[in-house]
Amino acid sequence: GAVVSQHPSRVICKSGTSVKIECRSLDFQATTMFWYRQFPKQSLMLMATSNEGSKATYEQGVEKDKFLINHASLTLSTLTVTSAHPEDSSFYICSARRTENTEAFFGQGTRLTVV
Amino acid sequence: AQRVTQPEKLLSVFKGAPVELKCNYSYSGSPELFWYVQYSRQRLQLLLRHISRESIKGFTADLNKGETSFHLKKPFAQEEDSAMYYCALSGRLSSNTGKLIFGQGTTLQVKP
Numbered sequence: 001g002a003v004v005s006q007h008p009s010r011v012i013c014k015s016g017t018s019v020k021i022e023c024r025s026l027d028f029q030a031t032t033m034f035w036y037r038q039f040p041k042q043s044l045m046l047m048a049t050s051n052e053g054s055k056a057t058y059e060q061g062v063e064k065d066k067f068l069i070n071h072a073s074l075t076l077s078t079l080t081v082t083s084a085h086p087e088d089s090s091f092y093i094c095s096a097r098r099t100e101n102t103e104a105f106f107g108q109g110t111r112l113t114v115v
Numbered sequence: 116a117q118r119v120t121q122p123e124k125l126l127s128v129f130k131g132a133p134v135e136l137k138c139n140y141s142y143s144g145s146p147e148l149f150w151y152v153q154y155s156r157q158r159l160q161l162l163l164r165h166i167s168r169e170s171i172k173g174f175t176a177d178l179n180k181g182e183t184s185f186h187l188k189k190p191f192a193q194e195e196d197s198a199m200y201y202c203a204l205s206g207r208l209s210s211n212t213g214k215l216i217f218g219q220g221t222t223l224q225v226k227p
Contacts, residue, residue, distance in 0.1 A: 034214060044217045106159040
């Protein structure tokens with residue numbers, strides 16, 4: 001299967017700072033990438049859909065100014081958590097797919113802790 | 116409302132016993148259903164999807180539109196099946212494919 005890599009795997013940041021998480025498709029070009037958030041012992045919640053070269057589509061209740069998503073190339077999407085607060089601490093997971101109707105592959109996730 | 120429900124948080128069985136992980140869904144349209152698995156310390160990976168109708172690692176799942184269910188079954192559980200299993204749904208419209216709605220997940224524990 002195709003490989004999707006997230007960086008960093010873990011990050012600790014101070015409250016009020018911003019942190020960027022990268023999602024890369026290593027061996028394929030991803031027309032669409034998705035960002036999910038997972039709270040402890042809970043399910044994955046879709047935050048936004050990111051299409052290369054266009055603005056991300058955010059799910060209801062997700063603040064677009066808080067969670068900035070950029071999909072600058074067919075192999076890279078970034079999620080920036082701006083002015084992070086402790087309640088933003090979570091596990092963030094991205095997935096990527098080549099084209100419509102193809103399987104989405106998942107990254108290993110990024111554990112964000114805001115102190 | 117679009118929703119995926121997995122009623123069991125934990126399912127514990129002995130090796131060799133049959134397994135059924137339940138999944139019910141709610142979707143206004145024709146969805147595509149998936150089962151994803153996450154082994155300890157590994158990333159989420161696709162186990163099977165209803166349109167391919169295959170059996171992966173001995174697991175099968177049949178889409179029952181009348182009962183809006185997509186239960187995952189295996190006749191004889193193995194210890195290596197122990198993992199977290201997520202049922203997920205995607206819309207058939209191109210704008211929705213790949214955009215997955217996940218259930219809460221069920222931890223399968225297979226005891227020796």
